[in-house]
Amino acid sequence: MPNHDFLEMTDIRKSFGNVPVLKRVHFHLRRGEVHALMGGNGAGKSTLMKILTGVYQKDSGTVLIEGEPVDLHDTSAAERAGIAMIFQEFSLVPTLTVAQNIWLKREPRVAGTPFINNAEMVRRSRLLLQELGVDIDPETLVGNLSVGLMQIVEIAKALSKKARILVMDEPTSSLSEAETEALFELVAKLKASGITIVYISHRMAEILTICDRVTVMRDGETVMTEDCAGLTVEQIVEAMLGAGNAASFEWHDRGDRLDADPILQVRNLRLATRINDVSFDIRPGEIVGLAGLMGSGRTEIADTIFGRRAPLSGEVVFDGKPVRGQSDAIDRGIALVPEDRRKMGLVLDHSVRDNILLPNLSRFTRHFFVRDAEGLQTVNRTIRDLSIKTDGPEKLARLLSGGNQQKIVLGKWLARGPRLLILDEPTIGVDIGAKSEIVETVRRMADAGMAVLVISSELEELMAISDRILVLHGGRISQELNRRNVASEEELHHAIQGHRAQQTDAVHA
Numbered sequence: 001m002p003n004h005d006f007l008e009m010t011d012i013r014k015s016f017g018n019v020p021v022l023k024r025v026h027f028h029l030r031r032g033e034v035h036a037l038m039g040g041n042g043a044g045k046s047t048l049m050k051i052l053t054g055v056y057q058k059d060s061g062t063v064l065i066e067g068e069p070v071d072l073h074d075t076s077a078a079e080r081a082g083i084a085m086i087f088q089e090f091s092l093v094p095t096l097t098v099a100q101n102i103w104l105k106r107e108p109r110v111a112g113t114p115f116i117n118n119a120e121m122v123r124r125s126r127l128l129l130q131e132l133g134v135d136i137d138p139e140t141l142v143g144n145l146s147v148g149l150m151q152i153v154e155i156a157k158a159l160s161k162k163a164r165i166l167v168m169d170e171p172t173s174s175l176s177e178a179e180t181e182a183l184f185e186l187v188a189k190l191k192a193s194g195i196t197i198v199y200i201s202h203r204m205a206e207i208l209t210i211c212d213r214v215t216v217m218r219d220g221e222t223v224m225t226e227d228c229a230g231l232t233v234e235q236i237v238e239a240m241l242g243a244g245n246a247a248s249f250e251w252h253d254r255g256d257r258l259d260a261d262p263i264l265q266v267r268n269l270r271l272a273t274r275i276n277d278v279s280f281d282i283r284p285g286e287i288v289g290l291a292g293l294m295g296s297g298r299t300e301i302a303d304t305i306f307g308r309r310a311p312l313s314g315e316v317v318f319d320g321k322p323v324r325g326q327s328d329a330i331d332r333g334i335a336l337v338p339e340d341r342r343k344m345g346l347v348l349d350h351s352v353r354d355n356i357l358l359p360n361l362s363r364f365t366r367h368f369f370v371r372d373a374e375g376l377q378t379v380n381r382t383i384r385d386l387s388i389k390t391d392g393p394e395k396l397a398r399l400l401s402g403g404n405q406q407k408i409v410l411g412k413w414l415a416r417g418p419r420l421l422i423l424d425e426p427t428i429g430v431d432i433g434a435k436s437e438i439v440e441t442v443r444r445m446a447d448a449g450m451a452v453l454v455i456s457s458e459l460e461e462l463m464a465i466s467d468r469i470l471v472l473h474g475g476r477i478s479q480e481l482n483r484r485n486v487a488s489e490e491e492l493h494h495a496i497q498g499h500r501a502q503q504t505d506a507v508h509a
């Protein structure tokens with residue numbers, strides 16, 4: 001008998017209409033490995049995984065598990081074949097308990113009756129969670145759990161269905177540092193028990209930490225499958241982007257703007273959650289990073305500046321006058337690109353063009369006439385500047401890959417030409433090539449006078465983009481660092497943990 005890998009997807013092809021999305025994809029998994037699936041935004045990773053999980057049907061190609069063809073004609077067929085996708089928290093029902101979520105629609109019954117055997121359901125859930133080594137009470141409501149624990153409940157649910165292959169799509173994107181560590185330990189445990197994991201992520205460092213092998217896709221083809229041991233980030237990036245297209249993610253010293261008057265003044269902000277006393281200024285043309293642990297209150301500060309949240313005390317002054325609510329903030333040129341962009345920033349059933357123009361309509365209308373040509377120019381420029389991968393401006397936002405949807409939301413606010421742009425985790429889900437394009441675009445707009453506040457958990461990103469970095473710790477700005485004086489990511493990491501950095505540099509008195 002020929003020697004087969006555990007899963008073999010060979011020569012998979014898939015087109016939508018006449019657009020080929022998967023051209024000739026080979027994806028092989030060994031039993032019990034953690035296999036990274038990487039590629040630029042729109043390369044075809046999700047499409048391939050949707051074929052594996054029975055959401056889409058392939059046009060041609062073969063899928064074998066242990067050498068035998070498997071039927072993946074719908075999601076329940078894939079489930080029967082032992083394949084499960086770990087969704088983020090959104091697929092659980094918050095008003096049900098952990099046990100009810102794990103066994104939803106498959107609840108154990110009291111023998112000979114149609115009644116749900118609650119005690120048995122709780123017992124089985126407890127066993128599963130114990131096997132995973134986590135301390136979650138099966139009778140807790142899912143709505144009370146942190147995002148990290150919700151993800152673990154998802155994994156328990158998959159294992160309760162006897163999954164042998166788990167697909168994890170950007171599992172750490174909304175996890176805190178501690179939750180990420182816990183997830184990595186869990187991944188190691190699952191692997192040791194023979195479960196095979198497909199791990200999709202744009203975070204290079206974590207791929208090299210926890211994965212055994214990596215497959216890279218580019219433009220609908222697999223271009224590399226290699227052992228991670230000995231592989232460098234540069235080699236992966238080159239495979240993703242093609243030779244000679246290396247992305248630069250370097251910091252530029254943009255000089256100080258200390259003599260300009262601040263456009264934003266945040267004064268003694270106290271919020272209902274965590275924030276005790278936060279004050280800082282931003283001047284036109286400055287890019288200021290806001291660093292802090294997940295849960296330190298960064299997003300709440302952004303919401304308050306944008307007028308979405310009222311402070312208990314303190315105030316936000318923009319261009320000399322207090323901000324009075326969100327519409328006042330928008331009218332006066334403040335833009336916020338939220339962290340959870342899919343939920344908050346996109347109209348999925350509208351085109352790319354509409355999504356970019358929607359918040360900008362007033363700029364492209366005069367006396368009730370929409371100035372189409374000008375609007376379209378802006379749309380095309382946005383698509384080009386941010387390398388949004390779409391067949392054209394009329395494509396529905398829903399049909400774009402996740403990373404490209406993120407770029408539309410960013411693009412629509414940039415197109416508005418705001419005076420203050422607040423970016424909350426600007427590059428979540430965005431590939432490394434696009435990350436550097438986003439950094440470049442933001443820098444160019446700041447050079448033209450836009451003030452920018454960037455919140456990010458990725459220190460590499462904060463280090464690349466910021467002129468100054470504010471460190472949020474214990475409900476206040478514990479340090480204010482001039483980027484020029486921050487020697488390494490390590491040093492910034494220390495500051496975020498609550499240690500004082502070597503060279504602090506108070507920029508305003």
Ligand SMILES: Nc1ncnc2c1ncn2[C@@H]1O[C@H](COP(=O)(O)OP(=O)(O)OP(=O)(O)O)[C@@H](O)[C@H]1O
Binds near residue numbers: 389
């Ligand atoms: N239902 C669909 N109809 C038309 N085109 C689609 C559909 N689903 C995906 N596509 C297109 O297929 C291409 C590949 O998308 P896919 O979501 O697989 O990329 P990805 O590698 O997962 O990207 P990302 O890193 O951004 O999540 C994209 O150009 C996308 O627009």
